[in-house]
Amino acid sequence: MQLLAIVLYHADGRTRRLDFEPGALNIVTGESQTGKSALLTIVEYCLGRSTMLVPVGPIADTVVWYAALWQLDDGRAFVARPAPAAGRASTSVAMLEFGTNLDAPPLEALNANIESRALREQLGRRIGIEENVTEPEAGSLRQPLEANIGHAALLCLQSQNEVASANSLFHRQGEPGIDQALRDTIPYFLGAVARDEALKRAQLRDAMRTVTRLTAELARAETTAATIDVELNALLTEARAVGLVGEVEFSGRTELVRVLQGARVAQPQVPPLADTEAQDRRLALQAERDRLRGELRGVLAERGLLLHETQAETGAERALRQQRDRLAVLARLPGPASATEPDGEAPLDADTCPACGHELDDPDPTAAALQASLTELRTQVGALTGARPAHRQALADLDTRAEGLRAELRVAEDALADLERANRVGDQTNSDARDFTRGRIDATLARANLADDTQLAVLREQLARAQAAVAALKEELDEDNDREQLTSRLVAVGRDMSRFAERLNLEHSGDSVRLDLARLTVVTDTPTGPAPLFRIGSAANWIGYHLATHLALHRFLTLQGRPVPRFLMLDQPTQAHYPAEADNASGLPDDDADRVAVRAMFELMRDVVAELAPAFQVIVCDHADLPEAWFQAAVRHRWRGGVKLIPADWLYEH
The missing domain is CATH 1.10.287.2610 (Helix Hairpins)
Structure with a gap:
């Protein structure tokens, strides 16, 4: 996988296209503040990174889509990413197309059709990154990690601050979690981990779970076999007490089990x-x-x-x-005074009116x-x-x-x-x-089935087979062998690192130089002991060891056919040799020693690319503009005299 072109899209449909040659040294030279460093950010964005880190200014103000055209072994891949929405620095959508003679389409044809995670997965599959899982050490809280093209890109990019760092050897190494991801995935990319190791480790986990389960089942079955007869007789007594079983006779465990099986569905026989x-x-x-x-x-x-x-x-x-x-x-009525009634009341005359005393014609x-x-x-x-x-x-x-x-x-x-x-x-x-x-009864009869001699024999045979599978997988996944495989590959890389360091005339280059994967740094084994990169002085040495390490690493990856993109992108690798602004403008350092050092760096890159051609590509964004013919032939874009990444008419109209 090598870079064919970077394409920037203006909102009105115009494009700014930068072409590169696969299998060759590609140089983008120019003055400061012309947009050279932004190219690395754009490439990483088009490899699936969610965050877009182009500087605020002309690029972010004018570009609406960023795209990269990639050369694959079996065709091409076109990746386009829309600029993040206003006020945001990231997006997860992208456009991905594969084809034999694919080229960058016009703006109106761009359409997001994939998510960035799936983009990394599909691109990784196309370059040969298979299913893989790196298991953390026992007791670790880290989750298993699967290497993808995003991890591979960390080996292919060196920004301006990283290439001259004494403490960080790889891209984004100082960010949280990236250092551990590099330690976990570099062995896979180097080939120290077998391609089917992830599958075998999954099989080992399953086999170990099976051994644990069968061991527990066999222990329970053996314990049950020793006590099952007592438990069955106790259950029979209990079933009789609650009326599920009457007075029955039996001989042997088989008949007892049959009686208890009938008791599971029996109705009470004698009411209390x-x-x-x-x-x-x-x-x-x-x-x-x-x-x-x-x-x-x-x-x-x-x-x-x-x-x-x-x-x-x-x-x-x-x-x-x-x-x-x-x-x-x-x-109360009056009566004759001469007469009285027995009760003391005066008698009444029936012929006279008792009120007026007159004589009545019709007496009452x-x-x-x-x-x-x-x-x-x-x-x-x-x-x-x-x-x-x-x-x-x-x-x-x-x-x-x-x-x-x-x-x-x-x-x-x-x-x-x-x-x-x-x-x-x-x-x-x-x-x-x-x-x-x-x-x-149900629970005990279920265990009684396991206590059968035949079942015990079956469990013992299954456990033996599972233990044999675990032993075989552990032998194939021998950690000592994995360490030897990794060490062997790091030694091979170290030999090239030492050779390249001598060509660059770096300090301690005469000693053994190696890549320390545990600390993610370069170590030189001096007579007085190991010296890590941060203990080796001067920016020129830091840059030189960065260059030697990454060229040696990619040489090994390319020769071994490992699934890593076949390009290395460096931003300002000669910065230590361009102290003056005049040097940056001309592209030629004044000091002869600086000229020699810069020429040696580019000659090393040229020779490694030529050795691996057409399988490896180097892209350098730098101030250097050497007069040598081979250097000028490698210059793809020269941004001087007002020429920049963003055309001037885009800025005027904006």
Whole structure:
């Protein structure tokens, strides 16, 4: 995978296209602030990074889509990413197209059709990144990591600050999590991890889980086999107690198991004695309740009749009293002075008017007759009044009897309710006990099947096979062998690092130079001990070792056919040799030593690319503009005299 072109799209459809040659050294030279450093950011963005880090200014103000055209082994890939929305620095959408003779389409044809994660996955599959998983060490809280093209890009990019760093050797190494991702994925990219190791490690995890499960099952089965007969007999006794099994005879475990299997669905055979006694008690209480209810109804009927009679007598008494009161006025009328009545009242003359004393033509009933009626009425009223105390006593007796019957009825009904409630609880308890016993029978019979000699033999055979599979996989995934494989590859890379460092005349280049993967740095083994990169002085040495390391690493990756993009992009690798602004403008350092060092760096890049051509590409964005013919032939774009990444007319119109 090599870069063919970078394409920038203006909102009106115009494009700025930068072409590169695969399998060659490509140089973009120019003055400061012309947009050279932005190219690396654009390339990384088009490899699937979500964050777009182009500087605020002309590029961010005018470009609406960023695109890259890639050369693959079997065709081309076109990747386009829209600029993040205003106020945002990232987006996850992209456009991805594959084709044999694919080229950059016009702006109106751009359309987001993929998410950045899927973009990295598909591009990675096209360059040969297979399914892989790096498992963290035991006890680590890190999640397993799968290498993708985003991790591979970390080996292909060196920004201006990184290429001259004494502490960071790889792209974005100082960001959280990136250093560990590099340690986890570099062994895979170097080929120290077999292509099917991820599958084998997954198989090993499954086989170890199977061993754990079968070991536990065998231990349970062996324990069950030693105690199952006692448990089965105990269950039989329990089933008899709750009425699931009667008195049966059996011989051997097989018949006992069959009896218990029948007990799982059996109905209670003999009801407990307490149920019969409760039934007799219930019938007696119901009879008592019915008797009391009958007596109470009789008493209430008698009381009703008595009340009815009392109400009738009260009406008659009221009528007699009314008649008596009407006749009582006769006692106040005058009568002959010579005669008196037995009750002391004067007799009345029936022929004269008692008011005026005149003689009546049609005389009224005599006073004596009226007095006789009054006397009779008084006698009747007295008789009725004398009967009241007897009625009241009879009502009181009936009320007392009714209250007593009600109390006895409440007692009988409460006793009957308590008996019903107790029976319901007893029935539920017995039912619960039977259900519990059935559940124990199910569980115990399930374990009894495992305690069979045949089943034990099957479990032992399965466990032996699983243990053999684990042993075989562990042998294939020998960690010592993995370390040896990684060490062998790092030694091969280190040999090229030492050779390239000598060509660049770096300090300690005569000693052994190696890549320390644990600390992600360069180490030179001096006579006084190992010296990591940060202990080697001067920016020229830091840049030189960065260049030597990455060229050596890509030489190994290319020769071994490893799934890493076949390009290395460097930003300002000669910055240590261009101290003056005049040097930057001309592209030629004034000092002869700087000229020699710059020429040596580009000659090394040229020779490595030529050795690996056409499988490897180097893209350098730098101030250097050497007069040598081979250098000038490698210059693809020269941004001097006002020429920049963003055309001037884009800025004027903006």
